[in-house]
Amino acid sequence: MSPLLPPELLDVREVAAILRVSEDTIYEALQKGRVPGAFRPLPGSRLWRIRKAEFYASLAGTAPASDGGAETVPETAEALGRAGRPRTRRRRATS
Numbered sequence: 001m002s003p004l005l006p007p008e009l010l011d012v013r014e015v016a017a018i019l020r021v022s023e024d025t026i027y028e029a030l031q032k033g034r035v036p037g038a039f040r041p042l043p044g045s046r047l048w049r050i051r052k053a054e055f056y057a058s059l060a061g062t063a064p065a066s067d068g069g070a071e072t073v074p075e076t077a078e079a080l081g082r083a084g085r086p087r088t089r090r091r092r093a094t095s
Contacts, residue, residue, distance in 0.1 A: 010050040 015035065016023045029035050030048050037054025041047055 008052050010052050010055060012048055012050075015050055015055065 010018075012023050012026050012030070016026045019026070026035065027048075030038050035048075035050060035055070036058040037051030038048055039051070041049050
């Protein structure tokens with residue numbers, strides 16, 4: 001965990017490590033709105049933060065509902081996009 005973040009928040013690097021995917025995969029999922037509990041702390045900034053409780057609840061298959069109950073959340077590592085697919089590296093063109 002980053003020493004500057006409150007303990008209830010995760011950053012992109014931590015989420016990528018938890019799910020064992022690249023940070024690029026997490027950024028793509030964030031852009032598509034597929035990461036529960038994600039928000040930008042400063043409007044217009046490039047930084048993303050993820051609320052730890054909502055993120056872990058989504059991995060478990062439930063998330064806190066607004067009425068205090070629990071609802072099923074289909075968002076898992078597989079739902080983030082390329083999770084589970086082999087990573088491919090682009091080769092640089094040599095001159």
